[in-house]
Structures are given as structure tokens and as C-alpha cells.
Amino acid sequence: MRVQKIAILGVGLIGGSLAAAWRASQFAGSIVGIDADSNAAQSALRAGLVDEIMPRVPADADLIAVCTSATQIAQCVSDLRGHGGVIFDVGSVKEPIIQALEDHKEGVPAQFVPAHPIAGSELSGPKAAQAALFEGATVIITPLENTAPAAKQLVRDAWCDVGASVIELTPAEHDEVLAVTSHLPHLLSYAFMLQVEDQQMAFGGGGFRDFTRIAGANPDLWWQILSLNKDQVLGAAGHFESNFKRLIEALVNDDRDAGLRLLRDAAGRRIAAASESLHPGADK
Amino acid sequence: MRVQKIAILGVGLIGGSLAAAWRASQFAGSIVGIDADSNAAQSALRAGLVDEIMPRVPADADLIAVCTSATQIAQCVSDLRGHGGVIFDVGSVKEPIIQALEDHKEGVPAQFVPAHPIAGSELSGPKAAQAALFEGATVIITPLENTAPAAKQLVRDAWCDVGASVIELTPAEHDEVLAVTSHLPHLLSYAFMLQVEDQQMAFGGGGFRDFTRIAGANPDLWWQILSLNKDQVLGAAGHFESNFKRLIEALVNDDRDAGLRLLRDAAGRRIAAASESLHPGADK
Numbered sequence: 001m002r003v004q005k006i007a008i009l010g011v012g013l014i015g016g017s018l019a020a021a022w023r024a025s026q027f028a029g030s031i032v033g034i035d036a037d038s039n040a041a042q043s044a045l046r047a048g049l050v051d052e053i054m055p056r057v058p059a060d061a062d063l064i065a066v067c068t069s070a071t072q073i074a075q076c077v078s079d080l081r082g083h084g085g086v087i088f089d090v091g092s093v094k095e096p097i098i099q100a101l102e103d104h105k106e107g108v109p110a111q112f113v114p115a116h117p118i119a120g121s122e123l124s125g126p127k128a129a130q131a132a133l134f135e136g137a138t139v140i141i142t143p144l145e146n147t148a149p150a151a152k153q154l155v156r157d158a159w160c161d162v163g164a165s166v167i168e169l170t171p172a173e174h175d176e177v178l179a180v181t182s183h184l185p186h187l188l189s190y191a192f193m194l195q196v197e198d199q200q201m202a203f204g205g206g207g208f209r210d211f212t213r214i215a216g217a218n219p220d221l222w223w224q225i226l227s228l229n230k231d232q233v234l235g236a237a238g239h240f241e242s243n244f245k246r247l248i249e250a251l252v253n254d255d256r257d258a259g260l261r262l263l264r265d266a267a268g269r270r271i272a273a274a275s276e277s278l279h280p281g282a283d284k
Numbered sequence: 285m286r287v288q289k290i291a292i293l294g295v296g297l298i299g300g301s302l303a304a305a306w307r308a309s310q311f312a313g314s315i316v317g318i319d320a321d322s323n324a325a326q327s328a329l330r331a332g333l334v335d336e337i338m339p340r341v342p343a344d345a346d347l348i349a350v351c352t353s354a355t356q357i358a359q360c361v362s363d364l365r366g367h368g369g370v371i372f373d374v375g376s377v378k379e380p381i382i383q384a385l386e387d388h389k390e391g392v393p394a395q396f397v398p399a400h401p402i403a404g405s406e407l408s409g410p411k412a413a414q415a416a417l418f419e420g421a422t423v424i425i426t427p428l429e430n431t432a433p434a435a436k437q438l439v440r441d442a443w444c445d446v447g448a449s450v451i452e453l454t455p456a457e458h459d460e461v462l463a464v465t466s467h468l469p470h471l472l473s474y475a476f477m478l479q480v481e482d483q484q485m486a487f488g489g490g491g492f493r494d495f496t497r498i499a500g501a502n503p504d505l506w507w508q509i510l511s512l513n514k515d516q517v518l519g520a521a522g523h524f525e526s527n528f529k530r531l532i533e534a535l536v537n538d539d540r541d542a543g544l545r546l547l548r549d550a551a552g553r554r555i556a557a558a559s560e561s562l563h564p565g566a567d568k
Contacts, residue, residue: 118487120490121490138487138489140487180479181480181487182487182488182491185491185492187531188472188528189495189550190531190551191527191550192468192469193550193551193553195520195527196557198556201465201557203402203424203462204402204557205403205404205422206403206404206405207404207497211495211497211498212469212554213495213554214494215550217491219548219551223540226543227543234535237528241528244472246478247475248521251511251514251518252514260503262474263506265478266473266477267474267499267503269478271500273488
């Protein structure tokens, strides 16, 4: 046992999976869930993910995981000013959250460690929670100059405990890389699905299925993420459009050399990613 | 046993998997492999996929599966004019192949049944062959007016034997729907990978992995497919671009209503596809 009491604000897919993993590892003496959605809260309690449901974060929580939607994180963290516990979030964007906290007269709390686990699912809610969700996953933390070293260490330990590897980036670096590796693919997959007619779906094979899986992700949550990281997403989208245009031009002009060069470049990058950098077990 | 002798022209992923499946079901008395690539041929023989390797299709083959790359199919089928066996191909485009055969003075052979299994992998070659590749898959056949009914029935039986469901479309319908459900996703995934830098790949999660899996597919093969189905692919790409533009505009204008409406439409289509039309076991 590493901490006495953990509070999880928002017991959906991410919060519920953290609870399940910490329970399995006995990382915490007890786990308290807080959720504005009483159905989700009761479901998490019944599933044994949390020991109890409380209306607010208890004063004696040592570690507080803010697993709410991205637009609520800054307010939740701000509401916890003065609480003695270490706080981290799991938001898919970092700069807008930190910016909102910096705008407050007390700035960003030293006990707050911004974090983002690169793990998830197109499913949501506590019923989709699974203890193994973070095994082998990368978690990006974006500590600031004033972040307390002990807070950072506890958050690192909490993520290592659930099987994740922790990497530090600046908030800007985080938002830039995630715009490319996560936000843009969602935007493309959603945009693509808009043209697929019902009667065409029966002809979707494994490629179609995998390419469009993320288009099944929660639209409200994703509109928030895309909006919050708007500038980076638009930059990445512009980059995409220029590459797409090059491929289309090669096709229009029957320019086999140019077309093949582009496809080979793309395939080479994907194959290198699969063999080196992607989450272990990637292409299973 | 349904047929005495099957000849498979091209013992790569698709040809090799057909061989493995027919062998397992004892559909054929014997299976002969023909492949210009002697390494692939020997590898298929060593793996026990085929009974023997021959330099050309034997005269007594009852069924001939043309599993070469799309640009070679019309020539291979034409070379088999006068052969008594039933012929089918597995090409990802249909109209250009049929057009090429129609341009010949004898037209499209009545024994030839154009076919396309919607199954595959970003891997290729006989080593990637697997008997279960077609289980639950859809196979589109595009018979013509002069196609011999008995030939069509044998090809249907051959695909049902490996666990596939057979659907009939016209060649034009096939090429139009596949441009949307397969060719465009490949083009988008390739185009996207062009902007992903090495150091960003470590931050790719499950969404990135699945979205980009098809960008690892064989570039030479895919340039052929995209080029052969160029008009339909360009049409589908134009449709995509206009939807992508609508999403980008909503983002630029902070138009939450429009943005959410689009994301919900897309997600709804994907979720309906997963529950109704996609290959069983799709989201496993």
C-alpha cells in the first residue's frame, strides 16, 4: 500500500479503470468515487471499483485523480485549492487547462501534476472500465516550474503502479504531438464516416473497421477536445491537406513515380512505428 | 471433396489462405500452385499449402483461382481462354479487368466469374496465409450476362466452403462501393502517415494504431488499385474533402452546434455499422 486514501472525481472509463487497477495492486488503502452522474457512481460502486461514493472529495484524500471531461478539469482543480492532497488530471489537452489555472490569482497549484494517459477506448462509462487499460501505455505528465517534486513523484508512482510508463513533456509539446497522433485521426475518421451510406457498411472489411473505430467515440467529449486544442488541430489538419493533395495530384496525373514514392514513405513510417515505437502488442 | 484439382495462380496471402482453407475442408482432391516468384512458390510448398508447384496451369484443373496482382489479372484470364476449367479472380477492382477482357475479340470468357473477397491484411506473402482469413467475410462476385451458371455456382460453393458469404453486384457497383469502404480509407491513412515524425510515434495509442494499420499495406499493390479505380477514388476523395471542410469550418468558427451535429452523425453511422452490418466480431 502506497497511499491511504485516493479520491477519483469522475468514475467513467478512465477513472473506473484506474480504480480497478489500483484495487488489484493494493496501491491504496481505500478508494472514494465522486461523480455528478449518480447512475455512473452507483454502477462503479456496485462493480466494486470504489469503496464508497461521496458527494465531494474528502479532506483526508492523499491523492486526487480528476477524471472529468476536459472542460471541467480547470474548475475542479481550482475548487481543490487549499486541499492537502496531490492532484492530477487525465485531460487530453494540457495548455488550455494550465492557462485557465494560471489566470487565477493564486496560479497553478504546486500540488497539481497535469497528466494524460494515452489509453482509452471508443467506449465510455464505468461499465467499460478494465484494470488492464493502462498496462504498457504511455502517460505524459507536464509538470510546471512550481510543481512540488514530491507531488510529481507520487503521480509517477501511481501511474507506474497501473503498468504505465511516464514521460515528461511541456504542455505545448504535449498539445502539439497529440494534435497529430490523436486529435487529427479522430477528425479524419469522423469526416470519413459522414459519407458512408448504410448499404455500403456491409462491404466494410477489417481495414474499414479499424480505420473507423475512433469515429464511434463520444462526440461531445471529442468536440471539447478538438475545440480546446483548436490551433494545434487546425495546424495538423492543414499539414494533412497538403499531403493529401500531393497524393490526389499524383493520381490525377497518373504519376506513378510520385504516387509510389509517397505511399512508400507513408508505409515505411507505419512499419517502423509498429516495430519500434508503438505500444507493445500493437498489431496483435 | 467437391472438385478434383484446383490451380492457384499466385500463392501469396490470398492464394495461400485459400489453399490452406480448402485443404482443411478437403474441398479439393489436389491443389497446384503457380507463382512467378519462385521463393513464394517454394515457401507455399514447404508450408504444405499446395501439393505441388507447376510452371503453368495444368490442363485438367477444374477450378482456377487467379490471385495475382490486379494489373496482371486480365492477361492471366485471357491466357486461359480455351481452358475447360472455371476461373475466378480476387482483384480489388472489377470494371478495368472486365473492360480489358471485353476489348479482346472473344470478349469475357463465360467460364470466368469476377470475384473479390473483402478480407486481407496489411501483411502479404504465403507466410501470412491463414485458413481462417475468409471466415465470416463477404465476397462480392460480379457475374456478367454471358457468365455460365454452372461456373457461378462452383465459385459460390468454393467461397462458401472457406466460410465466406457471397453477394452479387454489378462491376460498377463494386468499384463504387469499394472506393468508399476500402480505397479511400487507404488513401487517407497513407496521407496521414506522411506527416507523422519518428519521435511522435511513441505517443500513438490504440486509436493511432488502428487508424494507421492500413498505411502499412503494400505500396505497389495499393498504387495499382488506386490507379485502376482512379475515377471512383477521386469521386470519393472529393466527397471526403467537402465533409472535412465542413468540420474544419465549424472548428474555425467555434460553431459548436454544427460541429457536434457532424460528429454525432458520423458516430451514429459508425455505431450502427458495428451493431448491424460489419463483419461479425468486428470490434473485438
